[in-house]
Amino acid sequence: MFHVWPFKGLSEEAVVVIATRVRTAAMGVACVVGLGAVAQTQPVAPIAIRNARIVPVSGAPIDAGTIVLANGLIKAVGARVDVPAEAVVIDGSGLTVYPGLIDALTDLGMSAAPPSTPGSGAGQGPPRPTGRTIRGPQDRPATTPWVQAADEFRADDQKIETWRNGGVTTVVTAPRGGIFPGQAAVVNLSGDRREDVVVRRAAGVPLVLTPPAGGGTFPGSAMGVLAYVRQVFLDTRTAAEQVRRYEQEPRGKARPDHDRATQALHAAIQAKVPFLLPAASEVQIDRVLALSREFDVPTVLYGAHEGYAAAGRIAKARVPVVVSAKWPEAPRDADPDADDLLEVLELRDRAPRTPAALAEQKVPFAFASDGLPGPGEFLANVRKAVKAGLAPDAALRALTLDAAQIYGVQDRLGSLEAGKIANLIVVRGDLLGDTSTVAHVFVDGRRFDVPPDSGAARPTGPGRGPGRPGEGDRR
């Protein structure tokens, strides 16, 4: 049934019993999450992990504590916690329990091709479909902000298991392709049904500021993209005002255009959804901070490899950061005699210092896998940030509670607290140490055992695929 049974003091017999009951619990949880009231009719066995070191992130670690999960939520956590009589009890001696990790920007579960809507595509995806002439901003090129990752998420994506085995229980995933590719969603890596796994739709509106590939149609340059985005923000506010006035008194007024792009953006602005703006270099960071002021929308900066040089300005702008953990590196097939610029060498050397610099300036930040092939590489690169000066507990916060906070889900995710969603990982060793392995993963209270050869380190193998091309490496 299970590949490995790491918990001490349990007989093989007990294992089978527990496994069966866990499965029952998991089914019950699925009902709770998916079907609401129906869940009450199903018997659900709570799970209790005892004698484990518990790192709740929201508070001080507990050396030998107990955490109880029921109905997909954390029922209780603490040094002395009542364990329900019917609970499946797991001995966590020698293990550490952390909140599940959050990958704060990825395209996991998004199909490779961008949605086939007119004027969309390009950017990092395939070339944009032809057939519609782009005469200018009014034709909304490469703009599909109405696309919701929550609606498009493919819970059967094969890479999900790899990331979950590595300890990532939640991702913020965003559609790909174009300048306004769509809206990101916070998704738990817990099930096969999209309906079960979405924690929050419309969690962020990412922008891509690099020109779509080809350059044949507007906008074909970086300055063209910026001018276009500026016009779209203006149009969004104008259109909203026109609609408002028209709805007040339609008689005698021209009917406003139906423009789903500006409608979707207006709804996002009204709901205070953060706009995710890309910036890798110091110059781009300054540029994007100025855009954020100009557009006057809640902003999260993503990428930020040269953030070490701009942390003070980012702090002043009160903009959180999703740091790409895909640190710039020399290409693997680089000419050994290639003479890289000093500036390039400095960036490679210092980029992992960005999280520490942000922490020093008290800038909230999270980590994004940004196209890294798997959770092993992801965590290894977070460890590089720790080696470059980031406090381990700050790194852990960035991977959990701070990521949740940036996307406004800190009330349900990101720490081990009673009432929060039961996303947690059981780890042998220190998560951010060099020799840790993830033994078990619980997502939405469902238990997932990690095959021994997968560990946190195993790369995705065949899944080593497209990923999100590193914004950070562009310039």
Added chain:
Amino acid sequence: MIRRVLLVPALVAVTVVPGGPAFAQGAAVVTAIRNATILTITKGTIDKGTIVIRNGKIAAVGANVDVPRGATEIDATGLFVMPGIIDAHSHIAVDGAVNESSLSVTSMVGVEDVLNPKDIDIYRGLAGGVTSANVLHGSANAIGGKNAVIKLRWGKDARGLLFEGALPGIKFALGENPKRASAAGGNAERRYPATRMGVIDVIREAFVEARAYQATWRAHEAAVKAGDRTAIAPARDLRLEPLVEILEGKRLVHAHSYRADEILQLIRLAEEFKFRIATLQHVLEGYKVADEIARHGAGASTFSDWWAYKVEAYDAVPHNAALMTDRGVLVSINSDSAEEHRHLNQEAAKAMKYGGLTEDQALELVTINPALQLGVDKRVGSIEVGKDADLVLYSAHPLSTFAIPRQVLIDGVVYFDREMDLQQRQVRAAQKQALKDKARSTGTAKPTAPDTTPKAETTTPGQEDLR
């Protein structure tokens, strides 16, 4: 006539190293350049003169000027001081493409949005004595993007480059480039216009639209003024706004042009819409229509001697700058190139050989004339009291091929110093080697991260049961 120069050690204190701090704010910063041959451009040449700089501005110039106590002194014995060179046509410091080449009218885009203060070409231009540049959009479109006039303040951020107070401008382009004569074949779509008559039609159509847009806004403003509270503001159109600014005299047109006929075409159109072309750029056949250019009041910014690199450049003559100057046109010589901008002083000198301009006239081509063309002549372009201390200290007369910039100041701050540069080369080389060694040592060490060698996918029996 190159003499040895002793650099005052105190100078280092005010030298800006890349990324380093500029001069201290607040307290008055006074610098005095002494014993220099001063080429003021507008007020003649002063032998063994002194320039006093206070808070970035020229406070005094002359042969007998008192140096205030406590001033940082630069001994310029044997050196020539000239106003910083102004390059009226540049494409440096731009992130990404300089053309938004998708449409024939792209007045919504602007290079200010994509200024890259870390472009090494800024530093190289500075090393060649350039202190200000007109950074233009490319010439792919009849109406291109907005420009940015910058000072080459190496080490500042993008905002810090902007020449504060400079009039905004925009690029127009006539002839072969906007009609896409040399556009790549294959999948590149043919775009209107394909002829010179099409180019001028595109520009005219755009201004007709801009006038209508202007009228809409004026009507709205009048309604608001009349107390109409229900008036709805028209939608802002970022493509038409800059064109309205041109009509209202608030934005300068810098028009890429070659042939005499297209120059006249644009002059007629500008007069039809009642605006003045600020500069004709390249304008290689300008000598054929110099009177018309002078009568319209456009400046001409040309190359020293580039010739025959495309069909519309066949009639170019190196006498162009001199001939237009003789007919009363305000002429500058530009680089349009991150190579040529490093020796624009020598390009100006060619107008003495080809066309017989005087030394002063030649130097005006790269200093006060481009300043006038860009509307920044109150600030830069000559060495006068009250102007910005944007200065170049040459090792020889700047019209000599032996002249090398020793120091370049902008706003009184030393942004380039040849001695410093030579020292920095070794420092940078050492830093680079250290980083290479570090990368090599961590690269070959046993990886601290878990083994990431790809392994064969193993199926997990019972996995399905868990879901």
